[in-house]
Amino acid sequence: MQTELKNFLQTLLSNAVPRPDTVTETAWGKTRTFVCYDLYDDTFILEKDILSNLENKDSLVLIPKSSLIKSDDDSERVFGNILTLSSGNHAVTSIPLIAGRFWGLSTLASEAEQMEALTYRMVFANCVDNTLELSQRQAPTRLVVEMDEWLQALGYPMRKIVLIDRVDETLEVYERRGQDWRIKPLAWTPEEMQAVVRGSISRIHSPIRYYHNVKGVHFLTYRNFRHWGALIEKNFPQFLNGLTELCGTFGNQRQSNLLLPKFASHHEIEFFGLTPGIAVKTLVPRMMAFYEHIQKLDPNDPKTALDATELFESIRQTFRKLLADPAYTDENSPKLIEDLYRHLCGAIYRDSRDFLSRAFDDMRTALPGATYSKGNRFLHEGADPRTISILEYLESNIGHGDFIEYVNIYEIRSSSEHVRLGEGKTREIVYKTAWNPLSSHLIEKRLAQRSTGYGVYTLVRAYAFRELGISFGKHRMLARNDGATGAVHYFTRSRYPGQPFSQIPAARFFNRNQQTGAYDTEQESADIVRSLIRLMGQSAAENMILKKYMPDGTCHFAEGKEIIEFGYDIHFRKEMPLHVRLCSIRGTLGWPNRDRTDENLNALAKFYLVKFARVTYEYAQKHPIVDVWDHADAFWEGFATRTHEIAWNYTIQKKKFDSFHPQTFGDYKFREKWEFALWALERQNEMLPKLSETFHNYFQRLVDSLGIDPPEQKKKVDVQIFSPSMTILPSDSNRTYNRGGSGPTSL
Numbered sequence: 001m002q003t004e005l006k007n008f009l010q011t012l013l014s015n016a017v018p019r020p021d022t023v024t025e026t027a028w029g030k031t032r033t034f035v036c037y038d039l040y041d042d043t044f045i046l047e048k049d050i051l052s053n054l055e056n057k058d059s060l061v062l063i064p065k066s067s068l069i070k071s072d073d074d075s076e077r078v079f080g081n082i083l084t085l086s087s088g089n090h091a092v093t094s095i096p097l098i099a100g101r102f103w104g105l106s107t108l109a110s111e112a113e114q115m116e117a118l119t120y121r122m123v124f125a126n127c128v129d130n131t132l133e134l135s136q137r138q139a140p141t142r143l144v145v146e147m148d149e150w151l152q153a154l155g156y157p158m159r160k161i162v163l164i165d166r167v168d169e170t171l172e173v174y175e176r177r178g179q180d181w182r183i184k185p186l187a188w189t190p191e192e193m194q195a196v197v198r199g200s201i202s203r204i205h206s207p208i209r210y211y212h213n214v215k216g217v218h219f220l221t222y223r224n225f226r227h228w229g230a231l232i233e234k235n236f237p238q239f240l241n242g243l244t245e246l247c248g249t250f251g252n253q254r255q256s257n258l259l260l261p262k263f264a265s266h267h268e269i270e271f272f273g274l275t276p277g278i279a280v281k282t283l284v285p286r287m288m289a290f291y292e293h294i295q296k297l298d299p300n301d302p303k304t305a306l307d308a309t310e311l312f313e314s315i316r317q318t319f320r321k322l323l324a325d326p327a328y329t330d331e332n333s334p335k336l337i338e339d340l341y342r343h344l345c346g347a348i349y350r351d352s353r354d355f356l357s358r359a360f361d362d363m364r365t366a367l368p369g370a371t372y373s374k375g376n377r378f379l380h381e382g383a384d385p386r387t388i389s390i391l392e393y394l395e396s397n398i399g400h401g402d403f404i405e406y407v408n409i410y411e412i413r414s415s416s417e418h419v420r421l422g423e424g425k426t427r428e429i430v431y432k433t434a435w436n437p438l439s440s441h442l443i444e445k446r447l448a449q450r451s452t453g454y455g456v457y458t459l460v461r462a463y464a465f466r467e468l469g470i471s472f473g474k475h476r477m478l479a480r481n482d483g484a485t486g487a488v489h490y491f492t493r494s495r496y497p498g499q500p501f502s503q504i505p506a507a508r509f510f511n512r513n514q515q516t517g518a519y520d521t522e523q524e525s526a527d528i529v530r531s532l533i534r535l536m537g538q539s540a541a542e543n544m545i546l547k548k549y550m551p552d553g554t555c556h557f558a559e560g561k562e563i564i565e566f567g568y569d570i571h572f573r574k575e576m577p578l579h580v581r582l583c584s585i586r587g588t589l590g591w592p593n594r595d596r597t598d599e600n601l602n603a604l605a606k607f608y609l610v611k612f613a614r615v616t617y618e619y620a621q622k623h624p625i626v627d628v629w630d631h632a633d634a635f636w637e638g639f640a641t642r643t644h645e646i647a648w649n650y651t652i653q654k655k656k657f658d659s660f661h662p663q664t665f666g667d668y669k670f671r672e673k674w675e676f677a678l679w680a681l682e683r684q685n686e687m688l689p690k691l692s693e694t695f696h697n698y699f700q701r702l703v704d705s706l707g708i709d710p711p712e713q714k715k716k717v718d719v720q721i722f723s724p725s726m727t728i729l730p731s732d733s734n735r736t737y738n739r740g741g742s743g744p745t746s747l
Contacts, residue, residue, distance in 0.1 A: 002054040004130040008156050009044075009051060009085070013037050016044060019103060025096050027250050030205050032086065034093075036103055041065075041080025042154075045093060045102055050085060057202040057212065059090045060125040060132065061097070062147040067121035068098065068106035070113075081150050089204050089268075090124045090216065123147045124216060128199070132156065133184065135214050136165040137263060144170055158182070159368065159381050164214045165346060175430075179380070180408040181366035186345060188363055188413070190334060193341040200344050204257075206242035207231060211272070213344040215263035219272040221340070222319055223331045229312045236305050240294070245269075247291035256291075258284045264349055271319065272340065273328035282322060286315050364410035364428055365421060375403035384422055389480045390429055390444060393492075398433055407431040412443075428495060441495035443583075444478075446488055453665030455479070455489040460662050460670060461588045468657065469649040470542050471581040496581040498565035501536060501558055508566060509623065512575045524625045527572055530634045533619055535564060535580040537638025540615075542582060544608045545646055545681050547673070549590035555608065556587070558615040589673040596679055604680070605691060612639070613698035632699045639695075640688050647685035650678060 016037035023034045033048040043065070050058065061084040069078045082105065084093035093102075098114045100106045108114045123144055124135045132151065136144050144163070152158055163170065164184045174182055187193045202212040208228045210218035231239035246269060247256045255261075257268040259280075271279040290311050297304040320329065327335035342348050368382035370391055377391065387409050398404060412426040425446045432439040447455050459477050466472040473494045480488065499505070509528050510519040539562045548555045561584040569576035593600050612635070620631035650657055657678060664670045684691070 002056075002127055002130045004160065005127055005132070005156075006051050006054055008154075009046075012039060012154060013044065013046075015039060021103075022048065023096070023102055025092070025101065027088065027092050027205065030088070032088075032092065034086075034102065043080065043082045043103075043105065045082065045084040045097070047086040047092075050087060054127060055087065056126075056128050056199075058085065058087055058127045059092065060085050060127065061090055061094050062123040062125060062134075062150070063097070063117070063121060064143075064146070065105065067117055068108060070107060081147070085127075089218075091268075094118060094122060094124075126212075130160055132161050133164045134161065135216060136163065136167050136170060137215055141167065141170045141173055145173055157381065175408060176406050178369050178371045178406045178408055180410070181368050181380075183366070185365045186347075187341060190337065194337050196344060197337055197340050204245055206245040207235075207238050208242045208245060210269065211340060211344060214346045215266070215349070216268075217262050217266045217343075218257075218269045219340065219343060220269055221272045221331065221336070222323060222329050225271075225319060226316060229316060232305055232308050232312060236299065236308070239308070240299060243291055243294065247288050256288065258287060272343070273323045273325065273336075275322075275324050278322055283315065283319060286318065290315065363413045365413055367409050367411055367422060367427075369407055369409045372404045372406055377404075386422075386427070386480075389478075390427070393478065394429065394431055399435070402433045402435045405432045405434055429492075442492050443495050444490055444492045446490050448586075452479075452489065453668065455491070456662075457664050457666065457668040457670060458585055459491060460664060462585050464657075464660060464674065465546060465588065468545075469646040470546060471539075471579070472585070473581065475585075496563040496565065496583055498563045498579075498581075500560040500583075501532075501539075501562045501564055501580075502560045504532075504564060508577075514574070524623060526625050527574075528576060529623045529626045530630065531569075532564065532577045533616060533631050534634045534638035535577050536562065536615065536619070537612075537635040537640075538642035539580045539582065539638075540608070540612045540635070541639045541642035541646070541684075544604075544684060545643070545677065546582075546588045547591035547604075547677050547680070548587040549592065549607075550587045551590075555611060557608075557611050589670070589677060591676075594672060594676040596676065601680065601683055605694065609691065609695045609698055613695055613702060617699060617702040628703060632696055636692050636695060640692065643681075643685050643688060647681055650681060 016039040019036040019038065023036075025032055025034065034045055035048050037044045037046075061082075063082050065078040065080045065082060068082075071077050082097070084097060084102075086092045095118075096102050098106050098108055098117050100108070106114075106117075108117055119138050120140065121143065123139050124137065125132050126135070134144060134148065148161055148163075151161055158179075159182075162182050162184050163174070166183065166186075171180075171183060174180055187196050197211065200211045200213065201209055202218070203209060204218065208220065209224045210220055212218055228239065228242050231242070246258055249256055260268040262268045262270075265276060271283055274283070290308075293311065294304065294308060297307065323329065325335055325339075327333040328339075330336060367384070367387060368380040369387050370380060370383060371378045377395070379388070390409060391407060394404060394407060408430045410428045410430070411421060411424045412428060414424065414426075427444045429442040429444060430439050431442075447458060449455075455477050459475055462472050462475045466474075473496060475491050475493045478490045478492065480490070499508075507519045507521070509524045509532075510521050511525045511528075512519050536558065540557060543555055543557050548557075550556060561582060563581045563583050564577050565579040565581070566575055567578045568574070569578060591604060593603070613632075616631055616635045617628075620626070620628045623631075626634075658675075660674065661671050
């Protein structure tokens, strides 16, 4: 029972004036009686007794009265809005309403006027667990916002009204209000997608189960089609109801649901899993013929059911053969769930599958915050203490005379964090001030340990290496009391523009038209491919200088912590990868051995170079537009250039860096680790030629072994880079890389 919604409506109606008469309508074999109430200028039309049994997916229609009554004189303009509530789909009330059969509330006479009102002047919604989910479809943004504000003015809480369509203009309006959290977030894990798919299951009037999408389209899967067919033997009258629902027409509806246009190329009911256009040419005509044949027969004659079984079985087999993927027969298939989810959330109407990637912005969930108006803050219900502290921090850092226009706060979602929404480690803050033409982005993250000492150690590492030239952004530590958890430390930094290296959309590797912004998808750009791997070489040099090393024995290079920024490159005169930044301090100064010996440096070099060669090789496999050895050369060019640059920064201010010994609390041994990192930086710069030779040999082994990691080979690579003999090859190898040629040469 949806108690909150029921109480809201009952409270409204207790103050409203009921109209004395009722209206009876029959749709798809079911007769419904409707009652009507007036509350000042507003009118409420409800299916009789529906409040006694509210269910998920019950349909609401919201429409201004002025959209139904034409008036040439402003003085005769009608005020107020109409809300209808019924079981079944939205057509149960919307069609009789615009046709004037509901208490004469519509004066739209022509079919064209009625269709325009149905398409552009109504906002449709569904009741889902006490939440009203508004579906914009083709309604203008102005109308959606107006109906949202009306519901709130009537007393329904803002937190219980969400928008399920993702229309750019509407998203922008709610972003400016600091209410991005009211847009239903996209799912990005298989579990979340499956939950959305299951939650979209609905019926119209018959026992057939559909998946109902944000645009109002009802998708009928093969399994649900087959289950409906089983009713021929179990409950033939119910089967006939379903057949009528698919193929029949009622009232002003002149086309069957299988042919009734709904959104884009989809109809009210759509067979799921078929190539676009196939259903209309094959399945739908056969279903219509099936319906017409059964209509001529006596439903009580046992032969009718036998005929229905034979005809249905033939159509079912055709449906199965026409499926674009055999996995669509299995309702639990990951393939079906992912593709069905794309249809349900409306992604198929907005983008191309070939260039989809999981964007950073899809891996975050907006949280209640505040709306700002002329510098004044109005908190939203549900804003937690951490959010309030963030808002106060922003307000305290705004320049004199400037003011905040809007703030949206998001929690960054992680598959490794299984916590309730609002309890995650990382948040993003997007805000704009009056003096800023563009919005600013901050990342706020809770430190792994609550101690002040760990906070100091974390930020000191970021400050020190940033001054040395490492691509860390500015960090600032905050401490506050988060309720029951006590004092907790956080840090903030700017969010870096771009995408993680591991999640760059495929389109980014193609040239982009400067006038239209469209991508030329015929062939990848060799310039872009080379530039990107060169940037990753720079990032690799920084990882090695930072001595990034995790407790699990990895450095997590190229796994999402390197952010690539794209922009206009004046030398290439087109969009190119411009910068790479490191977004994580974790693992910095983590190398466990700080002995200043050749053996330690050999182990360190081997640890990193094996990983770097593997990443470069895998990248080369994905982008064959560039010769495989060009990938290796470009990567190493970036590595060497960045190493020289940071070593130069150290050299010209060596005394200051050597004497940097901040007081850190706890047994973090910053001074010892810092001095080792500086010493190793000089060695890395001095030995670049030998490091290059070793990297290319590792890369050669990967090319020769078709992707087998060198440590797994029978001929184990045992590199000694920093020993006096400078041996760089295993004793049983007779190959090395000749940088002047195209590949390996014999010694």
